Amino acid sequence: MPIRLECLSHTPLQGYFDPAQEVRMEVERVQAAARERVLAYDPELVVVFAPDHYNGFFYDVMPPFCIGAAANSIGDYKSLAGPLAVPGALSRELAASVLAADIDVALSYRMQVDHGCAQALEVLTGGLDRFPVIPVFINSVAPPLATLRRSRLLGEAIGRFLSCTGKRVLVIGSGGMSHEPPVPELASADAEVAERLIDGRNPTPEARNARQARTIAAAKAFAAGTGNMHPLNPEWDRALLERLACELPAVDGMTNEAITRDGGKSAHEIRTWVAAFGALSAYGPYRASLDFYRPIPEWIAGFGAMHAAPAAAASTKKEH
């Protein structure tokens, strides 16, 4: 019952507004190495913990967590569009098992995922449907949010289920660390924006282009040091990476208010990493490697990559 973990930041700005070539190439090398590890491991099941950015989940019903029993990627920015290869019956069993463990989770047979999920699948597996994949949405942008501890416990409950499947499992966490791109908030929204946050599925191409143009313009202003976006916080990011590697339960002490204050409103995407590490921790002690970290203002992201495996695992090769 082997398991491997890959966590990485995403950004829809890759390919639209890039950092210096040496940084871009370093990220590409790290991403290629992660993909090589995954393909050599050849998972029988992938579980991807991902946020959403008001593309698939809205305030008409905003669950803290949702397991996909079928899912489609909308293809925002340059991310891939199309169906994920979701094993629906197994997703349902997973949801039942998590609920039986006293963690309340929703189930969707029509989950829409955005770049927050699709980019990680493309980078790590080369596509959306290369391996059977169960997407697990974690609300990271739409207050009120569950606690960070709850994401760790969700991950643990999922890990316990996975360890009983006998499958070669890969868990993925997809999210930035400190960052705060221009995502609107319901509390301060006018009526038109509020409606978009409550029920804004399937916008027109014009509306989508306008949104993407706003993000690109914000990235340019942020990298130029103008505008009033929350700064990236490499010190906070590095402390978090250390916690994930060495003392996972310590994340329980991080309150939502402190995460917003220190990392910015979208830093809550770290809960995808926390859940992935929670799943891994259900298999016992683990060993984690930090593959990359750098604040990248052009991508509005504290950008990191880590991989990990149970301490007992001798190699990352395929195990039968």
Ligand SMILES: O=C(O)/C=C/c1cccc(O)c1O
């Ligand atoms: O959804 C958007 O329009 C922008 C999302 C974004 C921007 C920058 C960094 C990220 O991690 C994002 O998800």
Ligand SMILES: [Fe+2]
């Ligand atoms: Fe994001």
